[in-house]
Amino acid sequence: MRIFAFVGVFASVVSLIGCATGLTRAGSMIRESTDLSVRNRCEFIGTIDESERMGAGQGDNRRGALNRVRNRVAELGGDTFLIVSLDTDNSGAYVQAEVYGCGTVGSSASHAPATPAPSGREGSMTTGSGFYVSRSGHVLTNAHVVEQCREVRIPPTGTAEIVARDDASDLALLKNDIANQPIPAIFRGGRGVQPGAGVVVIGFPLQGIISSGPSVTTGIISSLAGPSNDRRLFQMTAPIHPGSSGGPVLDDAGNVVGVATAKLDPFVVARETGDIPQNISFAVSAGIARAFLDAEGVRYEILPSDPALPTENIATRARQFTLRIECRE
Structure with a gap:
Protein backbone atom coordinates (compact mmCIF):
# COMPACT_ATOMS: atom_id res chain seq x y z
CA MET A 1 0.00 0.00 0.00
CA ARG A 2 1.37 3.39 -0.96
CA ILE A 3 0.71 6.29 1.39
CA PHE A 4 1.31 9.77 0.04
CA ALA A 5 2.69 12.66 2.10
CA PHE A 6 0.16 14.11 4.52
CA VAL A 7 -0.76 17.78 4.36
CA GLY A 8 -3.53 19.09 6.63
CA VAL A 9 -6.67 19.89 4.63
CA PHE A 10 -9.25 20.91 7.18
CA ALA A 11 -9.59 23.91 9.48
CA SER A 12 -10.41 23.38 13.15
CA VAL A 13 -14.09 24.05 12.55
CA VAL A 14 -14.41 21.17 10.06
CA SER A 15 -15.46 17.80 11.38
CA LEU A 16 -14.34 14.65 9.53
CA ILE A 17 -17.26 12.28 9.44
CA GLY A 18 -16.21 9.04 7.83
CA CYS A 19 -15.70 6.53 10.61
CA ALA A 20 -17.59 8.30 13.34
CA THR A 21 -20.57 5.96 13.37
CA GLY A 22 -18.72 3.01 14.81
CA LEU A 23 -19.17 1.51 18.27
CA THR A 24 -15.80 1.49 20.00
CA ARG A 25 -14.56 -0.04 23.23
CA ALA A 26 -14.20 2.46 26.06
CA GLY A 27 -10.81 4.08 26.22
CA SER A 28 -9.74 3.20 22.67
CA MET A 29 -10.74 6.62 21.30
CA CYS A 102 -18.48 7.47 29.77
CA GLY A 103 -17.79 4.01 28.47
CA THR A 104 -18.92 5.17 24.99
CA VAL A 105 -17.01 6.89 22.25
CA GLY A 106 -17.61 8.00 18.67
CA SER A 107 -20.00 10.48 17.14
CA SER A 108 -21.87 12.90 19.36
CA ALA A 109 -24.96 11.86 17.39
CA SER A 110 -24.72 8.34 18.74
CA HIS A 111 -24.99 7.65 22.46
CA ALA A 112 -25.10 3.88 22.19
CA PRO A 113 -23.22 1.91 24.87
CA ALA A 114 -19.82 0.50 24.03
CA THR A 115 -20.18 -2.77 22.14
CA PRO A 116 -17.62 -5.39 21.08
CA ALA A 117 -16.76 -5.54 17.40
CA PRO A 118 -19.16 -7.84 15.49
CA SER A 119 -16.36 -10.38 15.07
CA GLY A 120 -16.25 -10.81 18.84
CA ARG A 121 -12.58 -9.81 18.98
CA GLU A 122 -11.01 -6.90 20.82
CA GLY A 123 -11.05 -3.65 18.92
CA SER A 124 -13.69 -1.58 17.20
CA MET A 125 -15.60 -1.30 13.98
CA THR A 126 -16.47 1.97 12.28
CA THR A 127 -18.23 2.59 9.00
CA GLY A 128 -18.04 4.90 6.01
CA SER A 129 -19.09 4.90 2.38
CA GLY A 130 -17.43 4.34 -0.99
CA PHE A 131 -18.29 3.64 -4.63
CA TYR A 132 -17.08 1.54 -7.54
CA VAL A 133 -15.03 3.50 -10.08
CA SER A 134 -13.97 0.66 -12.38
CA ARG A 135 -15.30 -2.62 -13.72
CA SER A 136 -12.25 -4.28 -12.17
CA GLY A 137 -13.54 -3.71 -8.64
CA HIS A 138 -11.72 -0.52 -7.67
CA VAL A 139 -13.51 1.44 -4.94
CA LEU A 140 -12.97 5.12 -4.13
CA THR A 141 -13.46 6.41 -0.58
CA ASN A 142 -11.92 8.88 1.87
CA ALA A 143 -8.49 8.33 3.36
CA HIS A 144 -9.81 9.01 6.86
CA VAL A 145 -12.40 6.24 6.47
CA VAL A 146 -9.65 3.59 6.29
CA GLU A 147 -6.89 5.42 8.15
CA GLN A 148 -6.64 3.09 11.15
CA CYS A 149 -8.07 -0.11 9.70
CA ARG A 150 -6.59 -3.48 10.53
CA GLU A 151 -9.09 -4.97 8.07
CA VAL A 152 -11.45 -3.39 5.54
CA ARG A 153 -14.67 -5.16 4.63
CA ILE A 154 -17.31 -4.35 2.03
CA PRO A 155 -20.43 -6.33 2.88
CA PRO A 156 -21.63 -8.65 1.61
CA THR A 157 -18.70 -9.38 -0.73
CA GLY A 158 -15.90 -9.69 1.86
CA THR A 159 -12.58 -8.01 2.51
CA ALA A 160 -10.95 -5.28 0.43
CA GLU A 161 -7.31 -4.30 -0.07
CA ILE A 162 -6.12 -0.73 0.45
CA VAL A 163 -4.27 -0.07 -2.80
CA ALA A 164 -3.30 3.58 -2.23
CA ARG A 165 -4.03 6.46 0.11
CA ASP A 166 -3.53 10.20 -0.40
CA ASP A 167 -4.06 11.93 2.93
CA ALA A 168 -3.48 15.37 1.43
CA SER A 169 -6.61 15.01 -0.70
CA ASP A 170 -8.38 12.67 1.76
CA LEU A 171 -8.78 9.93 -0.85
CA ALA A 172 -8.16 6.19 -0.73
CA LEU A 173 -8.37 3.48 -3.37
CA LEU A 174 -9.57 -0.01 -2.44
CA LYS A 175 -9.70 -3.21 -4.50
CA ASN A 176 -12.64 -5.51 -3.99
CA ASP A 177 -12.36 -8.87 -5.75
CA ILE A 178 -15.85 -10.07 -6.60
CA ALA A 179 -17.13 -12.71 -8.98
CA ASN A 180 -19.47 -10.46 -10.92
CA GLN A 181 -18.27 -7.38 -12.77
CA PRO A 182 -19.51 -4.33 -10.84
CA ILE A 183 -21.39 -1.40 -12.35
CA PRO A 184 -19.11 1.60 -11.77
CA ALA A 185 -20.00 5.24 -11.26
CA ILE A 186 -19.45 7.55 -14.23
CA PHE A 187 -17.57 10.84 -13.89
CA ARG A 188 -18.90 14.07 -15.35
CA GLY A 189 -17.28 15.04 -18.63
CA GLY A 190 -16.97 18.46 -20.24
CA ARG A 191 -17.48 21.69 -18.31
CA GLY A 192 -17.26 21.42 -14.54
CA VAL A 193 -20.16 22.16 -12.20
CA GLN A 194 -20.81 25.74 -11.15
CA PRO A 195 -22.21 27.33 -7.98
CA GLY A 196 -25.97 26.87 -7.83
CA ALA A 197 -25.91 23.50 -9.61
CA GLY A 198 -27.95 20.75 -7.98
CA VAL A 199 -26.23 17.72 -6.41
CA VAL A 200 -27.32 14.35 -5.05
CA VAL A 201 -25.32 12.62 -2.29
CA ILE A 202 -25.69 8.95 -1.44
CA GLY A 203 -24.06 7.04 1.40
CA PHE A 204 -24.51 5.02 4.57
CA PRO A 205 -24.76 7.51 7.45
CA LEU A 206 -25.52 6.79 11.11
CA GLN A 207 -25.45 3.01 10.81
CA GLY A 208 -27.26 1.39 13.71
CA ILE A 209 -29.37 4.52 14.26
CA ILE A 210 -31.30 4.97 11.02
CA SER A 211 -31.95 2.69 8.04
CA SER A 212 -29.19 0.23 7.22
CA GLY A 213 -29.62 0.91 3.52
CA PRO A 214 -28.17 3.81 1.52
CA SER A 215 -29.56 7.29 2.21
CA VAL A 216 -30.06 10.01 -0.39
CA THR A 217 -29.80 13.76 0.23
CA THR A 218 -29.95 16.69 -2.17
CA GLY A 219 -28.70 20.27 -2.28
CA ILE A 220 -26.78 22.74 -4.39
CA ILE A 221 -23.13 23.68 -4.79
CA SER A 222 -22.53 26.83 -2.73
CA SER A 223 -18.89 27.52 -3.56
CA LEU A 224 -16.08 25.99 -5.61
CA ALA A 225 -13.68 26.19 -2.66
CA GLY A 226 -13.49 24.69 0.80
CA PRO A 227 -12.11 26.01 4.10
CA SER A 228 -9.31 28.57 3.67
CA ASN A 229 -10.13 28.71 -0.07
CA ASP A 230 -8.90 25.14 -0.58
CA ARG A 231 -9.67 24.48 -4.26
CA ARG A 232 -9.42 20.72 -3.81
CA LEU A 233 -12.84 20.91 -2.16
CA PHE A 234 -16.19 22.44 -2.94
CA GLN A 235 -18.93 23.51 -0.56
CA MET A 236 -22.51 22.23 -0.82
CA THR A 237 -25.79 22.39 1.05
CA ALA A 238 -26.61 18.66 0.84
CA PRO A 239 -26.58 17.37 4.45
CA ILE A 240 -24.08 14.66 5.30
CA HIS A 241 -23.63 12.80 8.57
CA PRO A 242 -21.21 10.38 10.25
CA GLY A 243 -20.79 7.45 7.88
CA SER A 244 -21.46 9.50 4.71
CA SER A 245 -17.75 10.10 4.11
CA GLY A 246 -16.50 8.58 0.89
CA GLY A 247 -19.90 8.51 -0.80
CA PRO A 248 -20.39 9.90 -4.32
CA VAL A 249 -21.66 13.41 -4.99
CA LEU A 250 -23.60 13.35 -8.27
CA ASP A 251 -24.83 16.03 -10.67
CA ASP A 252 -28.34 16.23 -12.15
CA ALA A 253 -27.42 13.59 -14.74
CA GLY A 254 -26.15 11.15 -12.12
CA ASN A 255 -22.45 11.63 -12.93
CA VAL A 256 -19.78 12.00 -10.23
CA VAL A 257 -18.69 15.55 -9.44
CA GLY A 258 -17.15 14.91 -6.01
CA VAL A 259 -16.59 12.69 -2.98
CA ALA A 260 -18.37 13.60 0.28
CA THR A 261 -15.76 14.22 2.96
CA ALA A 262 -16.64 16.66 5.76
CA LYS A 263 -19.08 19.08 7.30
CA LEU A 264 -18.71 22.27 9.28
CA ASP A 265 -18.89 21.55 12.99
CA PRO A 266 -21.77 23.78 14.15
CA PHE A 267 -20.83 23.51 17.82
CA VAL A 268 -17.27 24.74 17.30
CA VAL A 269 -18.48 27.59 15.08
CA ALA A 270 -21.19 28.54 17.60
CA ARG A 271 -18.64 28.55 20.39
CA GLU A 272 -16.31 30.85 18.46
CA THR A 273 -18.76 33.11 16.63
CA GLY A 274 -22.08 32.86 18.47
CA ASP A 275 -23.83 31.75 15.26
CA ILE A 276 -24.98 28.24 14.33
CA PRO A 277 -24.21 27.42 10.65
CA GLN A 278 -26.62 25.25 8.68
CA ASN A 279 -26.15 22.88 5.73
CA ILE A 280 -22.45 23.50 5.13
CA SER A 281 -20.78 20.35 3.83
CA PHE A 282 -17.71 19.71 1.71
CA ALA A 283 -16.65 17.30 -1.01
CA VAL A 284 -13.37 16.51 -2.75
CA SER A 285 -13.73 17.73 -6.33
CA ALA A 286 -13.97 15.26 -9.20
CA GLY A 287 -10.84 16.76 -10.77
CA ILE A 288 -8.77 15.82 -7.72
CA ALA A 289 -10.38 12.37 -7.59
CA ARG A 290 -9.66 11.73 -11.27
CA ALA A 291 -6.03 12.85 -10.89
CA PHE A 292 -5.67 10.38 -8.00
CA LEU A 293 -7.16 7.57 -10.09
CA ASP A 294 -4.97 8.49 -13.07
CA ALA A 295 -1.89 8.24 -10.86
CA GLU A 296 -2.96 4.72 -9.89
CA GLY A 297 -3.71 3.64 -13.44
CA VAL A 298 -7.41 3.08 -12.83
CA ARG A 299 -9.60 3.06 -15.95
CA TYR A 300 -12.76 4.94 -15.10
CA GLU A 301 -15.64 6.09 -17.29
CA ILE A 302 -16.55 9.66 -18.33
CA LEU A 303 -19.75 10.88 -20.01
CA PRO A 304 -21.32 14.27 -20.73
CA SER A 305 -23.95 15.32 -18.18
CA ASP A 306 -26.89 15.55 -20.52
CA PRO A 307 -29.79 15.15 -20.18
CA ALA A 308 -30.83 15.80 -16.60
CA LEU A 309 -32.62 12.95 -14.80
CA PRO A 310 -35.21 12.81 -12.02
CA THR A 311 -33.61 12.46 -8.60
CA GLU A 312 -35.27 9.09 -8.01
CA ASN A 313 -33.67 7.72 -11.22
CA ILE A 314 -30.26 8.99 -10.11
CA ALA A 315 -30.71 7.36 -6.69
CA THR A 316 -31.78 4.04 -8.21
CA ARG A 317 -28.64 3.79 -10.31
CA ALA A 318 -26.36 5.09 -7.55
CA ARG A 319 -27.47 2.28 -5.24
CA GLN A 320 -25.82 -0.15 -7.66
CA PHE A 321 -22.33 1.30 -7.18
CA THR A 322 -22.41 2.83 -3.69
CA LEU A 323 -21.02 0.68 -0.89
CA ARG A 324 -20.80 0.54 2.88
CA ILE A 325 -17.20 0.39 4.10
CA GLU A 326 -16.48 -1.36 7.40
CA CYS A 327 -13.20 -0.52 9.14
CA ARG A 328 -12.09 -3.03 11.77
CA GLU A 329 -9.34 -1.52 13.91
Missing part, protein backbone atom coordinates in the same frame (compact mmCIF):
# COMPACT_ATOMS: atom_id res chain seq x y z
CA ILE A 30 -11.08 10.09 22.80
CA ARG A 31 -14.11 12.16 21.83
CA GLU A 32 -15.14 15.75 22.40
CA SER A 33 -18.72 15.80 23.62
CA THR A 34 -21.19 18.58 22.92
CA ASP A 35 -23.89 16.87 24.97
CA LEU A 36 -24.17 18.41 28.46
CA SER A 37 -25.90 15.27 29.70
CA VAL A 38 -22.46 13.67 30.07
CA ARG A 39 -22.33 15.49 33.40
CA ASN A 40 -25.19 13.33 34.65
CA ARG A 41 -24.54 10.00 32.98
CA CYS A 42 -20.74 9.76 33.03
CA GLU A 43 -18.09 9.56 35.72
CA PHE A 44 -16.39 12.91 36.34
CA ILE A 45 -12.60 12.52 36.48
CA GLY A 46 -11.32 16.09 36.69
CA THR A 47 -10.70 19.46 35.06
CA ILE A 48 -7.67 20.24 32.91
CA ASP A 49 -6.23 23.48 31.55
CA GLU A 50 -4.05 23.55 28.45
CA SER A 51 -2.59 26.23 26.17
CA GLU A 52 -0.69 26.43 22.91
CA ARG A 53 1.50 29.37 21.95
CA MET A 54 3.75 27.98 19.24
CA GLY A 55 1.43 27.92 16.22
CA ALA A 56 1.71 30.13 13.18
CA GLY A 57 -1.86 31.38 13.60
CA GLN A 58 -4.90 31.18 15.82
CA GLY A 59 -6.22 28.09 14.04
CA ASP A 60 -2.92 26.25 14.61
CA ASN A 61 -2.92 27.36 18.24
CA ARG A 62 -6.45 26.03 18.79
CA ARG A 63 -5.61 22.70 17.21
CA GLY A 64 -2.45 22.42 19.29
CA ALA A 65 -4.29 23.19 22.52
CA LEU A 66 -7.05 20.69 21.74
CA ASN A 67 -4.48 18.00 20.92
CA ARG A 68 -2.88 18.64 24.31
CA VAL A 69 -6.30 18.22 25.91
CA ARG A 70 -6.85 14.88 24.17
CA ASN A 71 -3.46 13.64 25.34
CA ARG A 72 -4.23 14.64 28.93
CA VAL A 73 -7.64 12.95 28.78
CA ALA A 74 -5.94 9.71 27.78
CA GLU A 75 -3.36 10.10 30.57
CA LEU A 76 -6.13 10.54 33.12
CA GLY A 77 -7.94 7.43 31.90
CA GLY A 78 -10.97 9.24 30.48
CA ASP A 79 -12.64 8.74 27.13
CA THR A 80 -14.71 11.95 26.82
CA PHE A 81 -14.07 15.65 27.38
CA LEU A 82 -16.39 18.63 27.52
CA ILE A 83 -14.97 22.04 26.59
CA VAL A 84 -15.73 24.60 29.30
CA SER A 85 -13.89 27.50 27.64
CA LEU A 86 -11.81 28.05 24.51
CA ASP A 87 -10.14 31.44 24.17
CA THR A 88 -7.69 32.70 21.57
CA ASP A 89 -5.65 35.86 21.23
CA ASN A 90 -2.49 36.94 19.44
CA SER A 91 -0.29 35.04 21.89
CA GLY A 92 -2.03 31.65 21.82
CA ALA A 93 -5.03 29.48 22.62
CA TYR A 94 -6.29 28.53 26.08
CA VAL A 95 -8.60 25.60 26.78
CA GLN A 96 -10.32 24.43 29.95
CA ALA A 97 -12.08 21.06 29.76
CA GLU A 98 -13.89 18.62 32.01
CA VAL A 99 -12.80 14.97 31.70
CA TYR A 100 -15.28 12.09 31.97
CA GLY A 101 -15.33 8.33 31.71
